[in-house]
Amino acid sequence: MDYFSSLPSINYFAFLSCRLRDQIIKLNDEIFCDDQQNLKNIHDDLIDDILFFQDIFSLKLERITYILTNCLLFYVILPFLCGSLISMTKPRISISVSLYVFSCLIYYIKDENFINIIFLILFEENIIMSVKNYQVEKTRYLKGYYFDWSQQKKSNLKSFTNYIGMNFSEPFLKSLVLNNNSQYHEIQAIVKKYDKLTEENFEINNNSDINFDDNAVIQELMQDVLGKFSNSEFDVMAIHHQTLSKATGINIGLTTNNIKKGSPLYVINRMIKAKLNVLFIINSYY
């Protein structure tokens, strides 16, 4: 399993995209104020963020590029930039700011695929109409994300359920059994249980190792961990994983069905293919 395309590191790309979104909102709000120095600082931060995206794209790591493009489309480009262009009511950011950010993205990011997608979104009418699937409200909140460091420091995110929810993956669950010094008593209970199982295993089979490659063992471990969640906590975690899977285009954590089919790149690809098929049929007819 690739470390970067699983929890917790995949969160970072979503956080980066949300941060760019919040910088744009800040820029939009600051334009109407008189403080030019502050406006310049926010603008510099925004350009810094876009240049960092270009740095990541320039590494040409296929999977990372795919995740980052999906996140940018899901959290920034479709709901905010395109959403404000086609909004019939008062948009969250003004049309001029939206167009300016589009021009910055096109100017600073040199990744050919990314630029092609931006052009497609802007000039292909069917795609821009699909923006309604990515409304601002749906993409507004991301668990664990903080724009401000001081707020993140103050936050009370350190609970067993949050710890599991933000790290959930099969290798992570396996590693819990080895975590002797955990601060969470729920994990200590799991470690004790599996230590006991190991001892029993040794007495019966003369083999102390529990086979975590066995699907039944993994399922039991998963039940042990998830059994410590209340229904509402479990729902919160499941929704978080589903949203993140949709945003990144990769099945994450508890998400087992093909939720990535709702990811922006998948939807855009499907529309392009449908359009090409129609063009092919028309061409062959004439």
Next chain:
Amino acid sequence: MNEFIFLASRNNRQISLQIIKSFSVLILNTTNTTTLYYIFSNNFINQIVNNEYEKYDDDFLSYYVNFLKSLSLKIDNTTIQFFFQKQFFSFPLLESSLKLYNHSDPMIKNTVRNILLAILKSKKQIQNN
């Protein structure tokens, strides 16, 4: 090394700061690869990195980020394996630095970004090889 890890885990700001400062200097100035491999081995450094230093003030954090930066400067195709704990499926250097992605100090923010880019770059080199 175990003594350092024990001291670092005692949640004392002054002791932790001194350990971090000393290790930054030690790692940056070690040119012998065998010595460097010894320091990085057995998860000694990972355990020091893994402690929760975010609760301390910004002064402490700038030293801590400097320490993370000195580690990231030593990352290449070979040394990267010392930072990834396969049995725990964790990458303490990356996880600890990414926590500071939204820090108000631009220097800390840029260092965090550089660490990520250094790790991704070595991942790319491994893929190419």
